[in-house]
Amino acid sequence: MTSELTLPRPIVTPPKSPDAQPGADRQLRTRLLLFVCFLVTAFTLIPVVMMVLVAFQSDPESMAATPSFWPSSWHPENFARVFELVPVGRYLLNTVIFAAGTTLLETATAALAAYAFGRIRFRGRNVIFAIYLATLMIPSQVTLIPQFVLVARLHWxxxxxxxxxxxxFTALGVFLLRQFFLGIPGEYEEAARIDGANRWQSFTRIILPLAVPAVATLAVFKFISQWNNLLWPLVVSNTDATRTAAVGLRVFQDSNGTQWNLLLAAATVTTVPLIILFFLTQRWFVRGITLSGLGGR
Known part of the structure; x- marks a missing residue:
């Protein structure tokens, strides 16, 4: 009999890939990123927290030479006083009417114009769109006086x-929706045309349902921008029948002086609906980044 000597095989460890990162390093990077996001969020919320705290202060405390942002005694009646001094409810209703009206009209006109520029081929389409897009470089203050003269002549x-x-009507809304319409495959519309659909039916039944995320994103951005719009309502509105919340805050400061607790209480009341709207529609803000025309379509 012959005995064979069996030697243990050496354990060969495969080389680590240079791209592979240990789990500890990955967790550390995630924690650092979360910490930076927390700091940015905290610095962003500091003015909002200060506004709410000063709104609960008493008159002498809010007007003191040395400001103290934390109230020594809480005065929730400041909010009731604001509603007694100015028609805040009327201002909020006017703001909703103004923001909703402009949002609905711009969404409709932008969708129609974007469909024409993105899905219909006609001579000079790119040139006309470039000229229309160039209006974004003109500041709104430049066209303020001509718009007011036109509105005055129309007795509006x-x-x-x-x-x-x-x-x-804005070129930005047309640009955003056109970029989205260009990404929709043309086979959908061609199939609808073969089935007998006309241009309007193809737009309302095929293109528009597919563009709901883009239209919703445009509507949210437009509503929020018009809610905070001050310049145009300040020029056009002269009475409480059409004054918005932004103009109402200015009128409140002119008529009641700089009472910081009451002024910031009114600002808090007019900001709460916008904060609620943001939490309800925050996912459309994320989608708005991808629909901003930087996707390379």
């Missing part, structure tokens, strides 16, 4: 027509 000053119509 201090009316909802004068408030809403000039802001119902």
């Amino acid at each position: 000053v201090d009316t909802w027509w004068g408030m809403i119509i000039p802001h119902a």
